């Protein structure tokens with residue numbers, strides 16, 4: 001029975017199934033598999049055809065016509081990308097499964113096997129392998145009613161495609177920063193928040209994420225309405241209550257819990273007893289949501305790694321965006337970001353780790369030093385580095401492959417890729433051991449301490465060669481052996497015979513993997529497989545002999561033994577006189593089919609033998625599939641160790657990349673201190689420097705020493721003269737240093753920065769009803785509330801968005817607060833040179849006075865040449881520059897000459913009348929003088 005035929009027979013059933021699924025998954029677009037197509041019906045067909053730009057058709061059902069659309073299976077990823085990633089829609093995938101009635105008829109059972117949401121992507125081809133795809137759950141302590149209560153929150157986030165799973169305790173105050181740092185594709189909240197739009201978590205989440213889902217956690221007693229909601233729609237919640245410990249989470253091995261090494265720590269060791277109640281409920285929310293969506297693809301999860309709140313530099317949400325750490329603000333993509341300038345990693349997972357380190361640098365001196373030592377170690381060994389990079393380039397994304405297996409996915413090619421990767425890990429370990437041995441032989445005074453960081457890193461690796469060997473002994477690699485499928489040829493015909501038995505479908509599925517990837521399980525893998533393969537070989541030999549014997553006996557060289565869907569096992573020969581003569585006369589051959597040139601006969605002996613070949617082939621295919629499942633289980637059992645090694649290799653990749661970066665960009669190793677120093681000699685902005693290089697220009701380095709007594713710098717100077725650049729580079733250097741990288745400078749000594757804040761380049765946020773000035777003030781307020789003496793703050797032109805008078809007042813108050821209350825290291829760039837007087841600056845005394853004695857004054861300048869042209873020096877010098885030269889920038893920007901000339905007249909008149917004091921009469925007089933006509 002063909003699939004199409006079966007479908008037509010079941011029209012009412014299919015329609016009912018679709019209706020049921022639409023009502024069970026009302027928040028989803030439903031795709032129903034029908035044969036080789038995914039189809040959509042009823043009103044959703046109209047929507048889907050519009051979103052995907054595919055043809056809208058209709059079909060007759062139940063006496064009327066219903067809209068429908070569909071596309072071939074092959075196009076599923078392309079269309080999912082549009083629906084899930086572009087349109088942020090959820091897609092319920094309803095697959096069909098054959099089942100057999102007692103009468104042997106094949107029917108289809110259809111069920112939704114997974115709901116695909118932006119945060120629960122598994123192995124879709126459109127996933128960006130270089131970035132994590134996180135789903136974040138935020139749990140709020142239950143207070144009952146509308147009160148907000150305890151500000152402690154729990155966070156749990158997972159990348160389902162890689163299995164990277166974290167948790168941490170947080171607070172309302174830090175939530176926005178956490179969301180921006182983690183960058184989730186989707187956020188899950190407790191259902192009880194859905195109607196509390198003014199709850200601080202709801203407000204923050206609504207601003208930072210456009211996909212928010214609500215779920216009833218499994219431990220909740222409230223199961224009166226067991227639906228979870230995305231925006232205004234809902235998904236079914238499982239009806240059993242489970243706690244974290246039984247929500248498909250497997251405990252890590254003993255080694256996993258205790259054997260973390262300092263360089264590895266972007267998380268702290270986890271054990272089930274270390275999670276706070278808030279984290280536990282976030283984990284519960286997350287797993288509930290995953291189960292409701294991954295359904296049949298729900299993997300076993302390891303316990304999340306706990307992020308240590310104290311061990312990471314907190315970078316506030318504006319700063320991650322404004323400093324363009326992950327993506328550039330102008331272009332939106334990676335281009336022009338810090339990430340794009342410093343990325344030298346060569347593996348996808350290494351690149352993901354680099355992004356995590358840059359967005360959450362360490363505050364542990366020990367950890368930073370360990371990373372830097374490794375960078376220094378590789379920096380001074382370019383050949384060794386090159387060898388390791390060559391090996392690393394061959395490794396696959398093992399974490400992702402392991403996760404695929406845990407999700408019940410993955411094919412033999414993944415198995416081979418994993419094996420190859422494990423072998424490469426072994427090669428890397430051997431290469432490291434070799435280098436160590438060579439150096440100890442070469443140098444009499446071999447310095448073991450130089451090797452400490454690398455030894456520590458490599459010692460974290462688990463030996464998995466046995467697993468690799470087992471897989472390579474089991475799975476035949478097409479690269480090593482020519483896969484000979486020729487003997488299977490006629491059984492392939494059998495497969496096409498339309499026999500819809502489960503075994504045959506299974507075999508077809510397995511054959512698909514084999515032919516697609518040219519891979520099969522070696523017979524030696526198990527006694528059963530060996531026996532079946534030998535049987536098959538013997539049967540094929542019997543067939544060849546039978547064919548040869550018949551050809552000779554009937555003097556019929558064209559005679560072949562075949563099978564086909566229409567004729568079953570048959571003898572096939574050409575209609576030539578010679579070939580037909582003897583055989584026609586033999587009653588053992590019953591003619592069953594004839595064309596102009598050929599004839600087919602039924603022949604009992606071949607029917608028997610052919611049937612045996614057929615059933616043995618199927619048994620072999622089933623055994624191969626079982627063998628593959630056994631291997632998959634073995635891989636799954638080793639998942640924690642595989643992940644552990646993959647993580648070590650990621651760290652190796654990032655540190656090798658930092659060493660390469662240090663070479664490429666001429667970086668130096670910063671010295672890290674446990675104090676409030678910030679002393680960077682001739683620092684550079686890595687991204688601006690790179691941008692200038694492409695146009696053949698040279699970056700002017702600047703020294704910033706935010707060291708007592710002057711930990712607060714006021715920077716003035718003309719427009720476009722490099723004030724913002726020096727501010728940003730100051731922050732970026734701290735980020736790079738605490739990530740473990742060397743920094744763009746001649747020398748650097750840095751005291752650990754606990755929190756990094758910026759107020760630079762604000763835009764308005766009209767969507768949230770905030771003007772540019774309001775955004776500026778919100779950001780400023782947050783800094784003043786949160787900066788500690790160990791923080792680093794950069795502020796650019798605070799107060800510019802309002803009147804000069806109010807602006808100066810706000811700018812002064814901000815400085816006052818930063819110096820007297822926050823007492824943090826800060827750079828404050830401004831065009832309000834009046835502030836310098838207010839802070840007590842005098843030409844001969846470059847520091848402030850009184851409470852402002854920690855303030856120092858620096859400026860950038862503009863050199864005017866005799867021919868009327870000018871150039872920026874970009875070099876910071878002590879002092880205050882009172883001239884913004886704004887008109888020059890206006891001129892450069894192409895402002896009409898006439899307008900420039902009016903502006904010049906205004907400036908001249910202001911100077912003459914000393915109207916800077918804003919005498920209304922003087923200003924009115926200037927306006928009259930310059931009025932048109």
Ligand SMILES: Nc1ncnc2c1ncn2[C@@H]1O[C@H](COP(=O)(O)OP(=O)(O)OP(=O)(O)O)[C@@H](O)[C@H]1O
Pocket residue numbers: 688692698699700701717718719720721722723724725726874875
């Ligand atoms: N140190 C430097 N060396 C070379 N070029 C630089 C340097 N600093 C900045 N520039 C160049 O000058 C441009 C403007 O710099 P920046 O935005 O830092 O100026 P600004 O003083 O903050 O200007 P404004 O006051 O108008 O905001 C940069 O985009 C870069 O091309």
